[in-house]
Amino acid sequence: MAGAAPYSDERAREIIADHMGLEGPALPILHALQAEFGHVPEAAVKEMAEALNVSRAEMHGVVTFYHDFHREPHGRHTLKICRAESCQSMGAEKLANDFLNKLKLEWGQTTPDGKLTVEAVYCLGLCAHSPSALIDGEPVGCIDMQKLDELAAEARS
Amino acid sequence: MTKVYVPLDMAAVAMGADRLATAIVKEAAARGESVQIIRNGSRGMLWLEPLVEVETSTGRIGYGPVSVKDVGALFDASFLKGGAHPLSIGKVDDHSWMKRQNRITFARCGIIDPLSISEYEAHGGGAGLARALQIGPAATIEEVTKSGLRGRGGAGFPTGIKWKTVADAPADRRYVVVNADEGDSGTFADRMIMEGDPLSLIEGMIICGYAINGSKGYVYLRSEYPQAAKVYQAAIDVAREAGWLGDNVRGSGFKFDIELRIGAGAYVCGEETSLLDSLEGKRGIVRAKPPLPAHEGLFGKPTVVNNVLSMATIPMIMEKGAQHYADLGVGRSRGTMPIQIAGNVKYGGLFETDFGIPLGEIINDIAGGTRSGRPVRAVQCGGPLGAYVPVSLFDLPFDYEAFAAKDSLIGHGGLVVFDDTIDMSWMARFGMEFCAIESCGKCTPCRLGSIRGIETIDKIRAGQDVENNIDLLKDLCHTMKFGSLCALGGFAPYPVESALRHFPEDFHKPALEAAAE
Ligand SMILES: Cc1cc2nc3c(=O)[nH]c(=O)nc-3n(C[C@H](O)[C@H](O)[C@H](O)COP(=O)(O)O)c2cc1C
Ligand code: SF4
Ligand code: FES
Numbered sequence: 001m002a003g004a005a006p007y008s009d010e011r012a013r014e015i016i017a018d019h020m021g022l023e024g025p026a027l028p029i030l031h032a033l034q035a036e037f038g039h040v041p042e043a044a045v046k047e048m049a050e051a052l053n054v055s056r057a058e059m060h061g062v063v064t065f066y067h068d069f070h071r072e073p074h075g076r077h078t079l080k081i082c083r084a085e086s087c088q089s090m091g092a093e094k095l096a097n098d099f100l101n102k103l104k105l106e107w108g109q110t111t112p113d114g115k116l117t118v119e120a121v122y123c124l125g126l127c128a129h130s131p132s133a134l135i136d137g138e139p140v141g142c143i144d145m146q147k148l149d150e151l152a153a154e155a156r157s
Numbered sequence: 158m159t160k161v162y163v164p165l166d167m168a169a170v171a172m173g174a175d176r177l178a179t180a181i182v183k184e185a186a187a188r189g190e191s192v193q194i195i196r197n198g199s200r201g202m203l204w205l206e207p208l209v210e211v212e213t214s215t216g217r218i219g220y221g222p223v224s225v226k227d228v229g230a231l232f233d234a235s236f237l238k239g240g241a242h243p244l245s246i247g248k249v250d251d252h253s254w255m256k257r258q259n260r261i262t263f264a265r266c267g268i269i270d271p272l273s274i275s276e277y278e279a280h281g282g283g284a285g286l287a288r289a290l291q292i293g294p295a296a297t298i299e300e301v302t303k304s305g306l307r308g309r310g311g312a313g314f315p316t317g318i319k320w321k322t323v324a325d326a327p328a329d330r331r332y333v334v335v336n337a338d339e340g341d342s343g344t345f346a347d348r349m350i351m352e353g354d355p356l357s358l359i360e361g362m363i364i365c366g367y368a369i370n371g372s373k374g375y376v377y378l379r380s381e382y383p384q385a386a387k388v389y390q391a392a393i394d395v396a397r398e399a400g401w402l403g404d405n406v407r408g409s410g411f412k413f414d415i416e417l418r419i420g421a422g423a424y425v426c427g428e429e430t431s432l433l434d435s436l437e438g439k440r441g442i443v444r445a446k447p448p449l450p451a452h453e454g455l456f457g458k459p460t461v462v463n464n465v466l467s468m469a470t471i472p473m474i475m476e477k478g479a480q481h482y483a484d485l486g487v488g489r490s491r492g493t494m495p496i497q498i499a500g501n502v503k504y505g506g507l508f509e510t511d512f513g514i515p516l517g518e519i520i521n522d523i524a525g526g527t528r529s530g531r532p533v534r535a536v537q538c539g540g541p542l543g544a545y546v547p548v549s550l551f552d553l554p555f556d557y558e559a560f561a562a563k564d565s566l567i568g569h570g571g572l573v574v575f576d577d578t579i580d581m582s583w584m585a586r587f588g589m590e591f592c593a594i595e596s597c598g599k600c601t602p603c604r605l606g607s608i609r610g611i612e613t614i615d616k617i618r619a620g621q622d623v624e625n626n627i628d629l630l631k632d633l634c635h636t637m638k639f640g641s642l643c644a645l646g647g648f649a650p651y652p653v654e655s656a657l658r659h660f661p662e663d664f665h666k667p668a669l670e671a672a673a674e
Contacts, residue, residue, distance in 0.1 A: 024437040026438030026439070027419070027435065028419075030421065031419055031421070052438070062439060062440050065440035066422055066423050066441070067422035068380050068420075085342040085343060085500070085541060085584070086343045089573055122342065122594075122595075124382075125167065125168075125345035125382060126167065126168050126171050127342060127344070127499030127505070127571070128497075128499050129168055129172060130499065132171060134381070137383045139384070140171055141168060141171035141172045
């Protein structure tokens with residue numbers, strides 16, 4: 001996530017307040033918090049629990065249930081590589097493993113320079129262009145090692 | 158001013174369509190040519206993306222796949238007048254891939270500017286809603302029922318019956334919820350409609366709201382689809398601006414509005430009750446049924462939950478009449494299915510056709526076999542919970558009941574093709590792994606059974622006590638099938654069992670070979 005703002009309780013409360021008019025506002029709030037701060041820190045969960053009048057444990061349960069929300073900051077850029085069936089039919093599993101090995105990363109980890117987080121994703125709806133990936137939300141079809149290397153180099157430059 | 162179409166579809170963008178559009182504008186300016194770029198949806202010939210179309214006096218001429226480096230040569234070849242070039246596919250409507258289809262749900266997709274109400278109306282949009290408003294809610298539900306439309310999200314439940322249940326449930330509020338979670342690998346039809354013809358989904362939702370007497374609609378869209386979110390939100394704004402949404406829908410006095418909500422990367426939230434909990438802001442845990450969402454759905458109110466395709470087909474059914482739709486198809490599978498062809502195929506894309514087409518015709522003929530050029534070995538039909546179908550079953554007609562009779566699934570209409578390099582014991586393991594990752598955790602057979610499944614398949618793959626472990630795996634599949642609350646745990650065994658049944662050799666690799674891996 002390029003350009004995440006530093007966390008502040010005040011800003012978190014503002015974001016929460018902006019969504020309180022919605023029915024079932026929890027997910028929209030979480031997305032907005034993560035868009036702002038790059039992650040959903042514990043302090044924000046506490047603010048949410050108070051605003052939504054639920055226990056902190058319950059709020060915590062919501063945040064951790066969803067793969068999208070992370071509790072710790074990610075790298076500056078996020079590369080999501082698809083490992084669902086269609087992409088596997090075009091060799092995604094080996095490609096991703098080789099790429100991760102090269103970067104000495106496991107799924108979900110960030111390069112030591114803090115520039116790139118590599119995550120697994122299960123289908124991007126780009127299955128006619130398998131294997132595919134998303135870099136900071138931008139789709140890339142028919143990836144191969146060369147394309148992945150380019151994306152990684154660009155992210156880490 | 159020449160109209161040039163460059164798709165905004167996420168698949169086209171993934172292959173460089175945005176950069177291409179910019180390059181065409183720049184090159185045109187440099188050459189003093191006047192072009193109007195229209196960002197349309199995809200025609201579904203995804204192997205040709207980005208497919209650039211130029212409007213000429215004789216129709217729309219296509220070029221694809223076009224990359225930025227081709228732009229100069231295309232101008233040299235007078236592509237703005239439909240000039241000849243190696244990338245030309247001629248008139249797009251005359252392409253055999255298009256001509257062989259029967260496009261109903263996708264009739265407008267790729268043809269119109271997705272955000273233009275006037276183009277939408279010029280292509281029949283709005284006529285379905287007008288007719289619904291004219292014949293009234295009860296007759297509208299009757300039409301939907303008579304069309305034979307079954308839910309395209311996977312379960313194939315008759316849409317009209319669902320609507321009637323909601324309409325008849327006593328309540329002060331009713332909701333329309335569209336399931337755009339489209340998590341199945343090999344599927345992208347929901348995404349394509351939301352990017353290419355979003356107004357049809359909006360119109361379908363309005364018709365549904367009117368029919369069930371509900372005034373609020375939600376679309377729950379997966380977060381992996383940022384482009385669909387952008388286009389659909391823009392379409393909602395356009396529709397509201399034009400008076401299609403709001404307090405007085407098209408001057409009818411009926412009040413309806415739509416809100417787009419984004420999921421958060423949980424496959425199970427495609428299951429309708431989990432989706433409703435997620436919309437309410439909770440963890441996406443599957444609810445026990447009854448109560449059905451039709452009786453107690455979103456915030457406890459009667460709720461229609463329909464897949465994007467089901468809902469986006471409604472306007473056409475209302476426009477052309479139930480009979481027109483019901484006349485298509487076979488058996489109890491009426492109408493058309495937007496089939497999504499993916500994986501290791503030469504021609505991948507979206508192909509909408511009447512039910513009944515044999516599987517082999519789709520794979521060998523329409524999709525042209527594998528992209529790798531190697532023989533087809535298996536096709537996974539209906540997403541990660543669907544069976545692996547071997548070539549020997551390729552005469553299977555595309556029909557809910559025919560597939561079910563072979564322990565297979567049409568599901569959301571995705572087909573993923575694999576060539577002969579695929580290791581089916583690995584894919585079986587992956588199926589269990591996917592179930593373990595995505596399980597909502599409510600039932601033990603799904604949550605723990607899938608983990609036991611991974612361990613057991615690992616042993617089989619390592620050549621350990623193979624026969625006993627295969628028996629154990631089969632028992633485990635049985636337990637999951639009958640002890641799971643929803644189809645994630647309940648259907649996860651199908652790919653595994655089909656792999657075992659049709660490709661047993663992949664589970665009996667000589668121990669030496671296994672040890673060497
Ligand atoms: C694990 C699981 C995932 C599902 N995912 C989806 C999905 O992504 N989209 C969808 O429309 N239906 C999905 N369904 C089916 C829905 O529960 C429900 O049947 C459907 O949304 C109803 O709409 P329809 O009648 O128009 O098909 C899923 C079901 C299960 C068990
Ligand atoms: S089968 Fe799995 S996903 Fe479905 S309710 Fe049970 S634990 Fe949840
Ligand atoms: S399986 Fe990878 S994009 Fe669909």
